[in-house]
Amino acid sequence: MPELPEVETMCRGIQCIAGSRITRVVLLPCTRRPIRLAPHFPMLARRVAGQRVVSVGRLGKRVVLELERGDRLMIEPRMTGLMLLADPPSHEHLRLRLDLASGRVPHVWYWDRRGLGVVQLLSARAFQSWLDRQPLGPDALTISSAELVQRLSPSRRPIKVALLDQRAIAGIGNLYAAEILHRAGVHPAQPCDQLAPRQWDALHAALRQVLREAIRLEGSTLSDGTYRNALSRSGRYQTRHRVYGRAGQRCPTCRKGEIVRMVQAQRSSFFCPVCQPLGRD
DNA sequence: ATTAATGTTCAGAA
């Protein structure tokens, strides 16, 4: 579930570790199976000890810790991964602890309730070749209107499906795609190559508004309560959801339409048929 | 007790 706003919140929350030296990496026991680590992690883990954290950054939906020797600790939270400064809420599943020699906090944790996330330690070269192999699109938070149109409009795919394609644009997941399309008044099934210029403008504006507001409110904590910020506090954007997870309810914007759930690319899409008519306006 | 749903990425096929 962590999408751009949640991952951005994690990065901001642990920003204070930048400059700290990692004294050791501890993989704590978990109830079932270990988190999915790169196969060579145990060997490379020793490399981490003693290195200073140069920067904490976000790459799409991933957290990237840049270390002083150029190594990157790349964390992909997938469904239930979290970066925490506070102690993890339970002993279940993966806990990766980086002990810090300096700074205000002694440890930073990666905790993953279901263990679906991926943690990789990459050398500078491996990181570069990963970037070459896995070209992410421009970040959704900073993409320009022209770039959005240029990258998405040639496709015949439904706009909802294209928004989820990280090579086209990086950071958007299922939840925010639904909210963005609703705010823009665009039907999720509308083919990209059939959006009118004014719809692209609306989409670009909605993209910025929704993501910025979601970051301001520290992301969305759904009913399962898994997602938390670095200090273990819930996000608050879920109170602003207008369509996501609200099938059958009246649309809070127009108060006329009933939110519909449909399946696209094996994912749930939610939209209001009144606010989001199919077609060019 | 079984099944479906959940979000994301990736391998492989059309």
Add this chain to the structure above:
DNA sequence: TTTCTGAACATTAA
């Protein structure tokens, strides 16, 4: 080249 399908992951709600 582009687009689609299915698998994998762990857990829980139905």
